[in-house]
Amino acid sequence: MSGESPTVGDDEPTATPQVTDGDTTVIARTVVRIVVPIILLVAIALLLQGHNQPGGGFIAGVLTTSGIALVYIIYGLHYVEDNLLSGSVLPRSFPLDVDNAGSDGYATITKEFGEVFGVGLAIAAGGGLAALVFGYPFLSQAVVFLEHLPIYGEVEVASALVFDLGVYVVVVGGLLTILAVVGNE
Amino acid sequence: MQSPSQSVLLVVLALPFLAAAIAPLVYRLAGDRVAYFGATVAAVAFGLIGTQYGTEGVVSIPWIPSLDVSLALYVDGLSLLLGFVVSGIGILIFTYSGGYMHDEPGKAKFYTTLLVFMGAMLGVAFAADLLALFVFWELTSVSSFVLIGHYQDDPDSQYAARKAMVITVAGGLFLLIAFLLLQTVSADAMGTATFRLVGGEESMIANAEAMREGLRSAGLFVPVLGLLAVGAAAKSAQVPLHIWLPNAMEAPTPVSAFLHSATMVKAGVYLVGRFRPLLGSAEWAMLFAGLGLLTMTVGAMLAIKADDIKELLAYSTASHLGLIIAGFGLQSIYGAETGAFHILNHALFKAALFLVAGIVAHEAGSRLLSDLGGLWRDLPITAAVAVVAALGMAGLPPFNGFYSKELLFEATFHAADHAGGLWWILPPIAVFGSVFTFLYSIKFLSLFFGDRPDALDHVHSPPLPMLAPPVVLAVLAGVVGLGGIGGTLGIHLGPLEGFVNRVVEGAGAADPHFGYYLPTSLTPAAGMSAITIGVGAIAYPYYDRLAAVVERLASIKPLSPNWYYDGIIGWLDRTTVVTERVHTGRIRTYAIWLLVGVAALAVGGYVAAGVALPALSSITLGAPMIIVLGVAVVAAVAVTSAPSHVAGVLTLSILGFMVAIFYILANAPDLALTQLVIETLVLVLFLLVLNKLPAFYGDLDRRQILTDSVVSGIVGVTVFLTVLVSTAATPGQPIYKYFLERGGVPSEHGQTLLDWGGGSNIVNVILVDFRAFDTLGEISVVAMAALSIITMIAMRQRGEAQ
Numbered sequence: 001m002s003g004e005s006p007t008v009g010d011d012e013p014t015a016t017p018q019v020t021d022g023d024t025t026v027i028a029r030t031v032v033r034i035v036v037p038i039i040l041l042v043a044i045a046l047l048l049q050g051h052n053q054p055g056g057g058f059i060a061g062v063l064t065t066s067g068i069a070l071v072y073i074i075y076g077l078h079y080v081e082d083n084l085l086s087g088s089v090l091p092r093s094f095p096l097d098v099d100n101a102g103s104d105g106y107a108t109i110t111k112e113f114g115e116v117f118g119v120g121l122a123i124a125a126g127g128g129l130a131a132l133v134f135g136y137p138f139l140s141q142a143v144v145f146l147e148h149l150p151i152y153g154e155v156e157v158a159s160a161l162v163f164d165l166g167v168y169v170v171v172v173g174g175l176l177t178i179l180a181v182v183g184n185e
Numbered sequence: 186m187q188s189p190s191q192s193v194l195l196v197v198l199a200l201p202f203l204a205a206a207i208a209p210l211v212y213r214l215a216g217d218r219v220a221y222f223g224a225t226v227a228a229v230a231f232g233l234i235g236t237q238y239g240t241e242g243v244v245s246i247p248w249i250p251s252l253d254v255s256l257a258l259y260v261d262g263l264s265l266l267l268g269f270v271v272s273g274i275g276i277l278i279f280t281y282s283g284g285y286m287h288d289e290p291g292k293a294k295f296y297t298t299l300l301v302f303m304g305a306m307l308g309v310a311f312a313a314d315l316l317a318l319f320v321f322w323e324l325t326s327v328s329s330f331v332l333i334g335h336y337q338d339d340p341d342s343q344y345a346a347r348k349a350m351v352i353t354v355a356g357g358l359f360l361l362i363a364f365l366l367l368q369t370v371s372a373d374a375m376g377t378a379t380f381r382l383v384g385g386e387e388s389m390i391a392n393a394e395a396m397r398e399g400l401r402s403a404g405l406f407v408p409v410l411g412l413l414a415v416g417a418a419a420k421s422a423q424v425p426l427h428i429w430l431p432n433a434m435e436a437p438t439p440v441s442a443f444l445h446s447a448t449m450v451k452a453g454v455y456l457v458g459r460f461r462p463l464l465g466s467a468e469w470a471m472l473f474a475g476l477g478l479l480t481m482t483v484g485a486m487l488a489i490k491a492d493d494i495k496e497l498l499a500y501s502t503a504s505h506l507g508l509i510i511a512g513f514g515l516q517s518i519y520g521a522e523t524g525a526f527h528i529l530n531h532a533l534f535k536a537a538l539f540l541v542a543g544i545v546a547h548e549a550g551s552r553l554l555s556d557l558g559g560l561w562r563d564l565p566i567t568a569a570v571a572v573v574a575a576l577g578m579a580g581l582p583p584f585n586g587f588y589s590k591e592l593l594f595e596a597t598f599h600a601a602d603h604a605g606g607l608w609w610i611l612p613p614i615a616v617f618g619s620v621f622t623f624l625y626s627i628k629f630l631s632l633f634f635g636d637r638p639d640a641l642d643h644v645h646s647p648p649l650p651m652l653a654p655p656v657v658l659a660v661l662a663g664v665v666g667l668g669g670i671g672g673t674l675g676i677h678l679g680p681l682e683g684f685v686n687r688v689v690e691g692a693g694a695a696d697p698h699f700g701y702y703l704p705t706s707l708t709p710a711a712g713m714s715a716i717t718i719g720v721g722a723i724a725y726p727y728y729d730r731l732a733a734v735v736e737r738l739a740s741i742k743p744l745s746p747n748w749y750y751d752g753i754i755g756w757l758d759r760t761t762v763v764t765e766r767v768h769t770g771r772i773r774t775y776a777i778w779l780l781v782g783v784a785a786l787a788v789g790g791y792v793a794a795g796v797a798l799p800a801l802s803s804i805t806l807g808a809p810m811i812i813v814l815g816v817a818v819v820a821a822v823a824v825t826s827a828p829s830h831v832a833g834v835l836t837l838s839i840l841g842f843m844v845a846i847f848y849i850l851a852n853a854p855d856l857a858l859t860q861l862v863i864e865t866l867v868l869v870l871f872l873l874v875l876n877k878l879p880a881f882y883g884d885l886d887r888r889q890i891l892t893d894s895v896v897s898g899i900v901g902v903t904v905f906l907t908v909l910v911s912t913a914a915t916p917g918q919p920i921y922k923y924f925l926e927r928g929g930v931p932s933e934h935g936q937t938l939l940d941w942g943g944g945s946n947i948v949n950v951i952l953v954d955f956r957a958f959d960t961l962g963e964i965s966v967v968a969m970a971a972l973s974i975i976t977m978i979a980m981r982q983r984g985e986a987q
Binding site: 046050051052053054055056057058059062063065066069073113114117118120121124125128136138139140141142143144145147156158160163164166167170171173174175177178179181182183 | 854855858859862863865866869870872873874930934936937938939941942943944945946948949950952953954957958960961964965967968970971972974975978
């Protein structure tokens with residue numbers, strides 16, 4: 001369009017909530033389809049091995065967010081909401097766009113990212129509280145060695161993994177909330 | 186003498202606050218009956234305080250042991266008096282509110298705040314520690330603010346609440362400085378620095394002589410005295426800080442009766458009584474006797490110009506508080522007796538009068554003297570209460586106020602007789618002020634007598650919960666008055682006189698023999714009383730003319746403290762010093778202030794601590810490091826000359842990725858991994874918001890470039906210094922050794938490890954095990970950041986819609 005001004009001020013009424021919906025190439029979409037599962041797998045690996053090798057809940061969380069961010073950018077917010085999560089990812093308090101208000105996609109709100117980080121905080125704090133049940137100070141962690149397992153042999157299980165999982169969920173929830181809200185602008 | 190019980194005192198203090206916490210719930214369940222819940226709480230507190238009658242001493246509970254601050258509670262006559270007044274009047278006020286607040290809005294808030302106030306006031310009464318006293322003191326100011334502003338939408342209420350807040354809280358800050366000075370001086374005077382004001386060998390009052398000398402040698406005696414006087418004057422509405430009190434009458438009448446006549450304004454008076462043994466001296470007498478008598482006279486004069494009965498009572502309250510302060514100011518035993526006895530008398534008659542005013546306003550629909558008259562036919566019991574209370578206020582024998590006023594006359598005459606000279610000015614001033622007190626007291630009674638205006642509608646009789654409290658107060662006031670008649674005949678009201686003796690002891694007079702009776706011979710004080718009543722009776726017919734004169738005097742602007750207050754507040758509202766320089770609404774300004782401020786604090790800290798810079802020669806770098814950092818520097822320079830946002834962001838991420846490589850070279854794979862992922866994510870976020878930003882930067886003027894480069898230079902140098910200084914430290918036992926030892930799996934171990942980290946990634950073990958609590962805090966911050974983004978972006982539009 002020739003009339004598009006370099007400074008984008010107010011929202012034009014036709015502005016869509018999608019980030020770059022419609023002008024992505026086939027190459028980009030194909031790459032994302034292949035890469036995102038790998039990214040998520042790596043993230044989970046980082047989370048699980050974090051206690052002994054580089055990794056941990058924070059890195060895994062940021063990596064997961066990057067993977068989902070890729071989907072956002074290439075496929076748009078609606079794709080994530082409708083096809084992946086079948087529910088809204090935006091906070092309920094978020095003002096709806098004119099073309100979405102009252103549409104069925106928003107009528108069946110099942111979850112939003114805002115709840116995700118709440119759950120993460122609960123996991124982290126709950127893991128710490130569990131130590132109190134056993135009579136140890138808040139957030140005491142322990143390590144248990146499981147021996148004679150098939151295939152793996154000896155496996156070290158750290159209670160800190162629960163805490164790390166909480167960190168992971170908070171980071172994913174928090175960053176995705178920011179991403180979704182900012183992206184929707 | 187028995188020492189007080191710690192548990193009882195704690196319960197007394199905690200009870201109102203706990204009750205306040207559940208008051209909204211009680212209101213939801215019981216509705217208006219929450220008033221009787223409040224009254225019950227007050228009654229329990231009153232009863233518990235009653236069990237401590239006859240005890241004296243201090244109980245102490247550690248509060249902040251590292252600062253040597255304890256919640257020390259002290260019981261003696263003076264604190265018991267205030268405790269009894271607060272809880273006793275509290276019972277009646279809560280009961281009265283049950284009737285009065287029936288149709289008013291915001292009852293849950295009202296009762297909650299009233300309970301908090303009662304707790305804070307009891308705290309003021311029993312605090313032995315200056316810090317605890319200060320905290321409770323300010324808490325009373327805050328609850329008073331909320332209660333005055335009860336009608337939130339009314340501009341007059343807002344003005345009144347803000348005025349009270351500014352004056353009383355600012356006064357409290359003066360007090361805080363005085364307390365801190367006293368603590369500093371106590372280090373020299375007594376060997377150890379303490380905040381303990383009273384109670385025990387180590388308290389300031391127990392070492393009053395040493396404290397006075399210490400203050401004098403430090404040149405701080407008069408400053409501390411002045412600071413205390415400002416604090417007490419602000420709270421107790423002394424001239425010229427009295428101006429908030431008449432405005433405070435915007436509050437519902439039970440509040441006026443409770444806070445602004447019987448209790449909160451007594452806090453300043455109480456403070457003066459409490460400090461009297463510590464700082465009593467010639468300067469003390471000059472300051473407080475002068476202040477008190479001035480307020481007594483000015484307040485009484487202003488009261489006669491008032492047409493609104495609550496305004497009349499407000500000025501009268503200021504005037505009577507002046508009387509008490511003057512009493513505590515004078516150094517003779519009569520002075521202490523005046524203050525002690527009048528606190529009690531004033532609480533009795535003034536609270537009763539406020540409640541009467543509330544009944545009149547509620548039932549007759551007007552508070553203006555000019556609209557009302559002859560109400561005794563409609564409200565006979567109320568009229569009887571008003572007669573007893575108002576004649577006590579006038580100081581007419583044999584009503585209760587007469588005796589304490591007589592004591593003031595005696596104290597002023599005694600002071601003049603002993604010191605001579607200028608002190609002879611005191612007795613005439615006392616008489617002059619008392620004449621006006623007599624005049625407005627009689628005027629108040631004109632509500633009930635004389636002709637009933639035709640315009641007045643039918644007047645209902647008040648419900649029992651509103652009628653009973655003032656009757657109780659009037660009966661008590663009457664009993665005190667009868668005690669004087671009995672005293673004349675040799676039948677003394679033993680418990681009362683004994684109690685006042687103990688209050689007088691608390692105010693620093695040794696071995697008091699308090700007894701009160703009607704004068705049987707023509708003493709100077711009796712003569713002064715006679716003059717007061719005689720002149721008052723002659724002057725009463727000219728009341729309106731006198732009021733007009735006062736009105737004209739008060740309207741001279743430079744004489745009116747309100748003129749200064751409004752001027753200063755108005756100037757602050759209009760001034761643009763702050764908005765022009767700090768609060769511009771532009772992020773550039775905020776960033777500059779914040780960054781330069783933080784940098785200045787950091788560098789200032791290094792200079793103050795005398796931190797030496799480490800030698801730079803000890804830092805060695807390999808070739809790969811130099812290359813990576815070189816690229817980073819080039820990228821950083823390139824960012825500043827990037828032609829567009831996209832180019833700028835991409836260049837910035839080169840810098841970020843170089844830092845990641847730097848981490849790899851420095852053997853920190855975890856950091857490198859995090860840096861890489863974060864860098865990617867930030868890039869994505871930036872690209873998302875870029876199309877919202879203007880595509881080009883626009884033209885900068887040269888001055889702005891200059892400021893910006895100076896600011897960024899300062900910040901850069903500060904960060905560089907911080908890194909240098911903080912990494913140069915080499916503690917004897919580095920903590921990383923502990924982490925390395927305990928972080929991994931020990932060579933020999935059982936099936937479960939509790940004391941060890943059990944992981945070979947030490948960074949992760951620190952994050953989730955050794956320092957898990959820190960991490961919990963950090964992820965809470967992440968959650969909060971997400972919440973604030975939601976609030977800022979999502980609610981922004983909602984706010985506009987409203």
